[in-house]
Amino acid sequence: MIMRKWRLLLLATLPLVLSLNACAGASGGNSVSRLDTIKNRGKLICGVSGGLPGFSYVKRDGEYAGIDVDVCRAIASALFDDPKKVEFRNLNSKERFTALQTGEVDILSRNTTWTISRDTSVGLEFAPVVFYDGQGIMVKKSSNIKKLEELKGKSICTQTGTTNEQNLSDRMRQIDVNYKPLVFEDVNTAFATYEQGRCEAVTSDRSQLVSRRAIMKNPNDHIVLDAVLSKEPLAPAVVNGDSKWFDVVKWTVFALINAEELGVNSQNFSQLANSPNPEVKRLLGAEGDLGKGTGLTNDFVIRIIKHVGNYGEVYERNLGKNSELKLDRGPNKLWNQGGILYAPPFR
Numbered sequence: 323m324i325m326r327k328w329r330l331l332l333l334a335t336l337p338l339v340l341s342l343n344a345c346a347g348a349s350g351g352n353s354v355s356r357l358d359t360i361k362n363r364g365k366l367i368c369g370v371s372g373g374l375p376g377f378s379y380v381k382r383d384g385e386y387a388g389i390d391v392d393v394c395r396a397i398a399s400a401l402f403d404d405p406k407k408v409e410f411r412n413l414n415s416k417e418r419f420t421a422l423q424t425g426e427v428d429i430l431s432r433n434t435t436w437t438i439s440r441d442t443s444v445g446l447e448f449a450p451v452v453f454y455d456g457q458g459i460m461v462k463k464s465s466n467i468k469k470l471e472e473l474k475g476k477s478i479c480t481q482t483g484t485t486n487e488q489n490l491s492d493r494m495r496q497i498d499v500n501y502k503p504l505v506f507e508d509v510n511t512a513f514a515t516y517e518q519g520r521c522e523a524v525t526s527d528r529s530q531l532v533s534r535r536a537i538m539k540n541p542n543d544h545i546v547l548d549a550v551l552s553k554e555p556l557a558p559a560v561v562n563g564d565s566k567w568f569d570v571v572k573w574t575v576f577a578l579i580n581a582e583e584l585g586v587n588s589q590n591f592s593q594l595a596n597s598p599n600p601e602v603k604r605l606l607g608a609e610g611d612l613g614k615g616t617g618l619t620n621d622f623v624i625r626i627i628k629h630v631g632n633y634g635e636v637y638e639r640n641l642g643k644n645s646e647l648k649l650d651r652g653p654n655k656l657w658n659q660g661g662i663l664y665a666p667p668f669r
Contacts, residue, residue: 356561359428368428371412376647378391396629429559429560431558447561448557449558449572455527457490457528457551457552459523460546468547475501479521479524491503574626579633582633583665588635594606
């Protein structure tokens with residue numbers, strides 16, 4: 323409760339914080355980078371959801387898991403050669419941006435959609451997309467609802483402060499369907515309300531719907547409609563105006579993607595350091611000094627792959643065939659395998 327009040331108080335000072343950040347960015351880097359702060363602290367502070375299986379949640383053994391969690395562990399590995407040097411802080415959709423802007427967390431890795439307003443007026447800097455998604459709607463099978471038009475007059479649960487709330491309003495207005503929005507700050511409350519039958523549908527990113535359905539009392543009683551309401555590129559974010567820190571986050575994600583494309587994984591990285599392929603050599607730091615340009619060690623990609631694996635390993639472990647969700651990769655396949663996942667070269 324105290325932490326929540328503190329965040330609300332800081333929300334009032336957010337314009338000043340944004341102004342100061344803008345000045346720091348325009349100063350040409352005279353202020354201390356967040357990267358230096360993190361290195362001196364000895365750990366990364368990562369804002370996550372904490373309640374979304376596949377993305378960020380707490381397992382029965384008390385450990386955090388999920389693709390958003392692994393992004394933070396990859397960054398900690400690059401920085402400290404230790405994926406455990408991360409402190410995770412659970413944030414709801416309303417408080418997440420304030421927590422980032424005020425410095426409560428170093429990075430937001432919380433299934434957050436990259437939009438123009440968040441990238442500009444909110445003052446965020448988005449790293450590469452880690453999951454391409456789209457918004458959907460879940461209903462009970464017994465409702466026999468198959469199309470959006472059949473939700474006329476129905477109550478739909480959603481979260482405040484999300485693109486989901488706005489997208490739902492836009493689509494329903496477009497097809498001239500009146501509905502009753504039930505809006506909640508907390509994602510757990512939104513889904514609990516739906517499961518209890520107090521709203522007739524719930525909307526969120528399709529991956530989140532599948533994730534939440536998996537932990538419902540009777541998962542098979544619910545279906546996700548075919549309709550896709552939006553594009554939802556989910557990406558980590560940092561505060562705007564700190565290119566030094568942003569480069570580390572950005573190239574950590576690109577390292578995960580490039581490693582998969584080049585066939586480097588957690589099982590073979592040590593052997594591939596002697597690969598005749600110059601791209602692999604540069605990626606793993608065996609040739610050139612690309613790591614040093616980011617403020618990291620030259621073998622930072624080896625640190626990442628050793629502790630976390632490549633993007634494919636991260637995906638399959640948390641969302642794909644080796645997880646309970648079994649989500650097909652779809653657009654999240656590599657660009658040369660029918661997807662749209664793409665990273666600039668290490669050169």
